Amino acid sequence: MIPKKSNKTVNYIITGGAGFIGSHLARYLVGQGHSVGIIDNLSTGNLSNISDIKDKISFYKLDILDGTIEDVIKNSDGIFHHAALVSVPESFVKPIEYENVNVLGTENIFRLAKKFHIKTVFASSSSVYGNTKNIPTPESEPLDPVNPYGITKLKAEYLAKEYSKHCDIVGLRYYNVYGNTMVSSGTGVISQFYQSIQNHTPLTIDRNGEQLRDFVHVQDIVQATVSAMEKNTGSGFINIGSGSTMSILNLANLFIKYSGSNLQPILREQKEGNVLASQADVSLAKKLLSWQPQTTLEDWIKNLYKS
Numbered sequence: 001m002i003p004k005k006s007n008k009t010v011n012y013i014i015t016g017g018a019g020f021i022g023s024h025l026a027r028y029l030v031g032q033g034h035s036v037g038i039i040d041n042l043s044t045g046n047l048s049n050i051s052d053i054k055d056k057i058s059f060y061k062l063d064i065l066d067g068t069i070e071d072v073i074k075n076s077d078g079i080f081h082h083a084a085l086v087s088v089p090e091s092f093v094k095p096i097e098y099e100n101v102n103v104l105g106t107e108n109i110f111r112l113a114k115k116f117h118i119k120t121v122f123a124s125s126s127s128v129y130g131n132t133k134n135i136p137t138p139e140s141e142p143l144d145p146v147n148p149y150g151i152t153k154l155k156a157e158y159l160a161k162e163y164s165k166h167c168d169i170v171g172l173r174y175y176n177v178y179g180n181t182m183v184s185s186g187t188g189v190i191s192q193f194y195q196s197i198q199n200h201t202p203l204t205i206d207r208n209g210e211q212l213r214d215f216v217h218v219q220d221i222v223q224a225t226v227s228a229m230e231k232n233t234g235s236g237f238i239n240i241g242s243g244s245t246m247s248i249l250n251l252a253n254l255f256i257k258y259s260g261s262n263l264q265p266i267l268r269e270q271k272e273g274n275v276l277a278s279q280a281d282v283s284l285a286k287k288l289l290s291w292q293p294q295t296t297l298e299d300w301i302k303n304l305y306k307s
């Protein structure tokens with residue numbers, strides 16, 4: 001456990017707490033009785049994601065690049081760093097913005113973690129691996145990202161290595177995260193398929209749909225993330241995925257099947273910067289975090305369309 005500085009609860013800061021994963025994390029921690037402060041500039045996040053817990057958290061509309069976050073962070077017991085720009089296609093268009101937020105912004109967080117000796121768990125990404133040949137992929141695999149977003153996450157990991165000489169920093173390499181609150185965001189293949197079904201437009205698939213992805217439910221992500229904060233793992237990087245894969249074509253067919261739609265998938269050119277296969281080796285997460293993913297993608301899709 002993190003040493004408690006406050007009387008009853010642990011004071012946690014979540015950067016990016018108004019986003020998809022950060023808001024689920026905040027809700028869970030509040031439910032456990034902890035005191036939670038959220039730092040978010042609302043660039044892609046939304047207060048509606050945390051409206052149900054707004055009276056139980058402290059919200060700071062601040063940028064992670066802003067020096068004033070020091071005052072918010074300095075008395076905390078643990079930092080969950082999730083603020084980032086997260087779209088692979090957009091990272092090709094705005095590489096400097098991605099570099100500023102995901103690399104310099106992250107360094108600002110690590111700098112404060114070092115200054116005040118605060119344990120930090122941060123969201124890295126499976127995108128650091130790129131087109132790896134070793135599937136399922138262990139953490140020891142060479143890192144070779146194929147898009148600017150992945151490059152910023154790798155640079156953040158290099159920074160984590162340097163700063164972790166002074167305080168514990170754990171980087172979690174999340175795979176493709178899904179959950180109910182992201183289906184209407186338009187980001188990622190799950191949301192796109194969901195919206196296609198809603199709007200009765202064809203489900204578009206890159207290439208032949210045989211690309212494999214490891215999809216992991218946001219509640220499983222929350223459990224792993226909290227465990228990484230609470231357990232004495234030391235610093236390092238840990239894969240957090242389901243450990244299994246599904247092809248994009250199979251995913252489209254499951255959406256069609258459980259929604260009762262008669263739409264057919266259509267194929268299009270591969271978008272740049274996408275890998276062919278991605279699957280986590282989750283042995284390290286199981287060992288260090290005593291963690292095991294609980295939700296399967298097919299069950300979740302089935303439940304999504306249960307009337």
Ligand SMILES: NC(=O)c1ccc[n+]([C@@H]2O[C@H](COP(=O)([O-])OP(=O)(O)OC[C@H]3O[C@@H](n4cnc5c(N)ncnc54)[C@H](O)[C@@H]3O)[C@@H](O)[C@H]2O)c1
Binds near residue numbers: 015039124173
């Ligand atoms: N969702 C996934 O599948 C996935 C996979 C791998 C890694 N990750 C990582 O997990 C983290 C959370 O991802 P998400 O899916 O919840 O994304 P999200 O876009 O929903 O959340 C990111 C949050 O960060 C905030 N933010 C962005 N720039 C900021 C800045 N400069 N200052 C303060 N706040 C800022 C946004 O407003 C948003 O609320 C990110 O670091 C992302 O790279 C996500």
